[in-house]
Amino acid sequence: MPIHLPILKAIHPLRAHTGRVRKAEITVDVVRCLLDEQVPDLRAEPVRPVEVDGWDNTSFRVGARWLARLPSDDGYVPAVAKEHRWLPALAPHLPVAIPEPVVLGAPGCGFPRPWSLYRWLPGGTATDGRVVDFDALARDLAGFLRALHDVDPTGGPVAGAHSFGRGGPLAFYDADVRGCVNRGDAEVDAVAVLRVWADAVQATFSVPGRWFHGDVTPSNLLVEDGRLSAVIDFGTCGVGDPACDLVMAWTCFDGPSQRIFRDGVALDDGTWARARGWALWKALLTLRDPDPDNSARRYGWRFPAAEIIRRIVADES
DSSP states (O other): OOOOSOTTOBSSOOOOOOSOOOGGGOOHHHHHHHHHHHOGGGTTSOEEEOSSOOSSEEEEEETTTEEEEEESSGGGTHHHHHHHHHHHHHGGGOSSBOOOEEEEEOSBTTBOSOEEEEEOOOSEEOOTTTOSOHHHHHHHHHHHHHHHHTSOOTTOOBSSGGGTTTTSOGGGGHHHHHHHHTTOOTTSOHHHHHHHHHHHHHSOOOSOOEEEOSOOOGGGEEEETTEEEEEOOOTTOEEEOGGGGGTHHHHTOOTHHHHHHHHHHTOOHHHHHHHHHHHHHHHHHHHHSSSHHHHHHHHTOSSOHHHHHHHHHHTOO
């Protein structure tokens, strides 16, 4: 069923997004109201929450062909316009599907932020149970990232607040890392962790920026028949240092699959040093979480945060 609205055009000028709406308050009823007011062609389509939801956005399946995504906080609003602007430009250059924005929605129905409607992408998230061949996934993902990193970055959004520092200097997160280490967690070798972190920060990025995704994790990868079929959630994408896209080398891959991934992305040793820093930062924050195992499962990691930290330290070179 076609939607009779110009693709990638706001329904009406976006009003200021003021007011506080928590994630738990973004319900089926809110989405139903927004659709009824702004996308009347979909009034007959059922709305239901997705099985695996993220944190930055709250997502709902709309009928069989659409996905509604609503930012869970004001800080995630810049990603809405960014995805509408850049995903159609990136898609033709990539070997697997990425989200296709169809409608840029406006605040309404008590929801104070812009929101998006996308075409539904088939497949399931790349959790351990769905992936039977990690060598193949490593090869597919490396090919996707190599293609993304090679897209012409001219005019793209330079890493910054919109990407939450992803793609920018690692030193931005120095206080986070040192704060986690200073907690004195028995599972963390503080001396070794800080050595890896110092090496990562010192391996500064100086070449022209490249496109990066910013949140490459199994929960943002879709697979069909065991193979990578789509990469989703480009909210932290931008132009800068691609090292932040390599953390799956420690959170998901090991042994042969890790080597396949590293060889496939074909990046230099300095980039890999910074990648260790990105993975270390994320694993330390997750370990600090009151329920780190649940956080790791939400990301789709194959290993607990403490084990990932040990793997990063052991992999130092």
